[in-house]
Amino acid sequence: MCGIAAFFKRDNAAFSVVESLFAEQHRGQDSAGLVSTDGTRLYSHFGLGLVKDTFKEEILQNLKGERAIGHVRYPTQGRVSLSNCQPHIFSFNGEDIFAVASNGDLTNLPELSEEILQEGLKLEGENDAEVIAKFLGLYTTKKKFSIVDAIYLFMEKAMGAYSAVLLTKNELFAFRDPWAFRPMCYGMKENFVSIASESVALDILRIPYYGEIEAGTIYRWNDSGLKIFERKTVKPIKHCIFEHIYFSRPDSIVFNEKVFEVRKKIGCFLAEKDKVVADCVIAVPDSSNYIGLGYAEKRGIPFVLGLVRNHYVGRTFIAPDQITRDEGVRFKFNPLPSFFVGKKIILVDDSIVRGTTIKKLIRMLKENGATEIHLRIGSPPIRHSCFYGVDTPNKEKLIASKMEVEEIRQFIGADTLNYLSIEDLRKCVSTPEDYCYACFNGDYPAGEKKHPSLVS
Numbered sequence: 442m443c444g445i446a447a448f449f450k451r452d453n454a455a456f457s458v459v460e461s462l463f464a465e466q467h468r469g470q471d472s473a474g475l476v477s478t479d480g481t482r483l484y485s486h487f488g489l490g491l492v493k494d495t496f497k498e499e500i501l502q503n504l505k506g507e508r509a510i511g512h513v514r515y516p517t518q519g520r521v522s523l524s525n526c527q528p529h530i531f532s533f534n535g536e537d538i539f540a541v542a543s544n545g546d547l548t549n550l551p552e553l554s555e556e557i558l559q560e561g562l563k564l565e566g567e568n569d570a571e572v573i574a575k576f577l578g579l580y581t582t583k584k585k586f587s588i589v590d591a592i593y594l595f596m597e598k599a600m601g602a603y604s605a606v607l608l609t610k611n612e613l614f615a616f617r618d619p620w621a622f623r624p625m626c627y628g629m630k631e632n633f634v635s636i637a638s639e640s641v642a643l644d645i646l647r648i649p650y651y652g653e654i655e656a657g658t659i660y661r662w663n664d665s666g667l668k669i670f671e672r673k674t675v676k677p678i679k680h681c682i683f684e685h686i687y688f689s690r691p692d693s694i695v696f697n698e699k700v701f702e703v704r705k706k707i708g709c710f711l712a713e714k715d716k717v718v719a720d721c722v723i724a725v726p727d728s729s730n731y732i733g734l735g736y737a738e739k740r741g742i743p744f745v746l747g748l749v750r751n752h753y754v755g756r757t758f759i760a761p762d763q764i765t766r767d768e769g770v771r772f773k774f775n776p777l778p779s780f781f782v783g784k785k786i787i788l789v790d791d792s793i794v795r796g797t798t799i800k801k802l803i804r805m806l807k808e809n810g811a812t813e814i815h816l817r818i819g820s821p822p823i824r825h826s827c828f829y830g831v832d833t834p835n836k837e838k839l840i841a842s843k844m845e846v847e848e849i850r851q852f853i854g855a856d857t858l859n860y861l862s863i864e865d866l867r868k869c870v871s872t873p874e875d876y877c878y879a880c881f882n883g884d885y886p887a888g889e890k891k892h893p894s895l896v897s
């Protein structure tokens with residue numbers, strides 16, 4: 442999973458891209474990168490870590506021009522290294538020609554890589570953007586395709602997810618796979634355009650949201666304005682439902698739906714047939730807050746803030762020894778027992794992946810005085826890996842691929858456990874056919890990834 446941002450015709454575009462990336466930091470914390478242009482050359486900067494640590498003012502001053510693209514990375518493919526940072530720059534005969542940033546995973550990366558290698562190009566890293574950039578570079582330089590035709594060919598050949606932007610010295614392109622797995626939208630204000638993975642990146646800069654970059658479609662901005670090239674490779678639309686459940690920010694519009702509203706509906710459906718008696722609802726912060734709120738409102742049970750989250754614990758937090766590793770959950774969540782001592786809790790979480798976090802949380806809440814814990818999960822059991830860019834591990838590590846719901850309940854120590862059904866999840870979005878549910882039902886619309894992924 443990653444985040445993308447781009448600006449075209451905006452003074453000091455690099456500064457605006459960084460502000461957008463900052464709003465999308467939740468989509469990737471392992472590296473950040475930016476490429477800008479003033480029409481004479483490409484300027485770039487990359488760093489491992491957070492946006493605020495990578496882009497200091499003095500660095501941004503050197504990223505000149507009124508066009509720029511940027512990326513935050515959450516690796517699912519390829520190591521955390523500078524060579525895997527995006528945007529990836531394609532150079533030819535010693536000159537930087539264009540840069541590409543992409544969100545999503547390709548399932549036929551080995552086949553695409555093979556074609557590039559056979560033509561004599563080298564691959565330095567192991568990430569999708571490099572393969573996209575080199576594929577397009579190969580066809581535009583050696584085979585003399587236009588960029589648009591090279592992208593069309595790529596769309597024909599590539600399987601999987603890519604929401605991508607491409608910057609040349611004069612033009613900005615945005616294109617998205619024909620299934621439109623991962624989000625990407627754009628906004629316009631005065632004379633400039635802004636592209637982002639999530640609308641929140643436009644919102645914070647007060648740029649009016651214009652709409653999605655449509656599936657399989659190529660958008661090109663240059664001095665003559667915007668030109669849209671219609672999609673040629675047509676596939677059924679399959680947005681990632683997990684963007685609504687967990688990944689996107691609740692204040693974003695994703696796939697034309699307000700994310701917080703989808704989450705509240707999930708909570709309502711979880712509550713609808715639930716008869717369990719309880720004193721309060723506690724959501725695992727922050728991802729489950731709106732699901733918990735929806736549940737509590739529907740059942741008229743008080744929503745209490747019985748868990749406090751430390752926002753500075755990153756995903757990659759490494760505990761120094763075994764004891765702290767086992768207790769690691771305490772670094773991220775601390776209970777406020779005053780809200781629940783002697784009480785029956787409805788605990789709401791968005792999903793269970795390996796089951797380790799929730800098991801520790803339940804033990805912690807019980808040790809702190811909860812009498813009963815009724816766990817409600819805002820998604821169906823995750824039984825299959827995602828091959829399209831969500832960081833879910835190999836199937837063997839997914840608890841629901843090995844255990845039935847009752848076994849999971851016993852393993853994690855909940856008094857009762859209910860998951861949302863796929864049927865109810867479908868009712869939470871306005872166009873349920875247009876979503877991918879592969880992590881729940883194993884029905885993969887764009888093939889399975891055979892090559893090793895980073896997440897194990």
Ligand code: AMP
Nearest residue numbers: 728790792793794795796797798832833
């Ligand atoms: P676990 O079951 O311990 O592996 O972790 C499950 C928790 O991780 C859920 O409650 C989610 O909030 C969160 N989560 C779900 N999917 C992801 C993901 N792809 N990357 C990081 N965290 C996730």
